[in-house]
Amino acid sequence: MTVNRRTLGIMTRCQGSHFIDKGYYKKLTLFGRKQGIRVFVFSPRRVNFTSRTVAGYEYRNGAWQSDTFPLPAFVYDRCFVGPAYRNYKPFVDKLQNDRNITFLGHGLSGKWQVHQMLIHSPILAPALPPTELLTYSTLQATLDQYGSAIIKPMAGTHGIGVARITERRGGYDISGRNKENQPFRRVLKEPGGLKSFITTFTAGRKFLVQPYLDLHTPDGSPFDVRVLVQKNGKGEWETTGKAVRIGDKRSVTSNLHGGGKAVPLTPFLARHYKPAMRARIEQSIDHLTAELPRFLEKSHGRLVELGIDVGIDTAGNVWIIEVNSRPGRTVFTMINDPKARLHSIAQPVRYAHYLMKERVGGY
Incomplete structure (x- = not known):
């Protein structure tokens, strides 16, 4: 299939016909249609680079319809970064390196x-704010200097996994949101418990540490x-x-x-x-x-x-x-x-x- 020069593909993470922001993409489609631009939604994992086609969805006749489209000439990247992004990244990289496709912009990496x-x-x-990669030593240095620190995942969104750590009478007061985005609070009465908490809370993911600001x-x-x-x-x-x-x-x-x-x-x-x-x-x-x-x-x-x-x-x-x-x-x-x-x-x-x-x- 040949590339239609007036197509805009919204690249997102689809699970079958399920994808977030459908209301926003519907409005984009309708506005694009007024400009003479065909807009459709697709997952980078559904691209066939041999036939240069992609399975995706287009809003028409009042509903999202599945179809096979030529690769779009222009791509609007809405693939949110998170733990699952590694499953999409190789396909995204291949599209970004395709000389016949122009990305409106390239997503920030972290x-x-x-x-x-x-x-x-x-x-x-x-x-x-002063920012360091989280290790136990950088956390301790931040706490020593400022008394309170905030830790956040490098690739997180929506406040998930963000926690405040404050020194209290030989221990620590910790509050924030866990990976299910539920609020939590922990009081560690022994200094030695902090290292164990950080190991469990970060679970091998990369985090940043900053002084806690009174925002x-x-x-x-x-x-x-x-x-x-x-x-x-x-x-x-x-x-x-x-x-x-x-x-x-x-x-x-x-x-x-x-x-x-x-x-x-x-x-x-x-x-x-x-x-x-x-x-x-x-x-x-x-x-x-x-x-x-x-x-x-x-x-x-x-x-x-x-x-x-x-x-x-x-x-x-x-x-x-x-x-x-x-x-x-x-x-x-x-x-x-x-x-x-x-x-x-x-x-x-x-x-x-x-x-x-x-x-x-x-x-």
């Missing part, structure tokens, strides 16, 4: 790799700011929207999957900070999120969108907490921001349309 790139920016580096409201609710930045129809970076995610007081993270909620940024800041501080915080967020995607692309290569998670500590300092190349959009529905919600869906298609014109000379 929190440590992103940190190692951003640390070289004189603008971004001061906003990065919470005065009443103790953890929160962060999600900023969605995307390439537009001119190939330029643009901020689509911002929202505050507030977590449960029992949680150490603000992730929506852990029971958090989302609220608009400006009124939230107005409730908790004086006007001069609020203006400084918003200016700092805008400055960092304008610089970050352009700087990251220089080292990483082409990106299409980023979810930048920004923390604000109790002193009003702004921190870059995490950068996600496959961001969700739920926050804009939760805060009732229809403009941001529409742009968040339309921008990947607009950017694909821009690349199509660039690549094939106006078709």
Whole structure:
């Protein structure tokens, strides 16, 4: 089969006809159709490189229909990184190396790799929490210096596997979310129990360790700011929207999957900070999120969108907490921001349309 130059394949992890974000992909399909672009969903594991076809799904006649498609000319990578990603990576790599396929952007490989790139920016580096690969010695050094540490999996999402460790009277107070994303708390009364806990909790996975930052409201609710930045129809970076995610007081993270909620940024800041501080915080967020995607692309290569998670500590300092190349959009529905919600869906298609014109000379 020949490649259709006006096709956009959404690459995701499918289990048969089951795949997440169907509502989002439906909207992408309908918006793409208006632009004359055929959009379908596929798993990289279902590609036949000999016939250059792929089994996938297209939304038509009010339902998702299975079909066999020519390999798409353009791919929107929505394969979320996690423990199961190793089963997809060889197929993803082969598609990325195919000279006839253009990826809208290449997914970020992990929190440590992103940190190692951003640390070289004189603008971004001061906003990065001190970060080390987790070993018992790096954890102990962080605790010795700061008294409290946070550990997080290098390839985790949704706050799963994030834990705070605080020294208490010769022992440790540990709270966080386990691999089932359930909140937990442990009190270790003997120092020797920490090494055993870390071995069991990490279960051979790679983790990072950082000092615990006071990223919470005065009443103790953890929160962060999600900023969605995307390439537009001119190939330029643009901020689509911002929202505050507030977590449960029992949680150490603000992730929506852990029971958090989302609220608009400006009124939230107005409730908790004086006007001069609020203006400084918003200016700092805008400055960092304008610089970050352009700087990251220089080292990483082409990106299409980023979810930048920004923390604000109790002193009003702004921190870059995490950068996600496959961001969700739920926050804009939760805060009732229809403009941001529409742009968040339309921008990947607009950017694909821009690349199509660039690549094939106006078709």
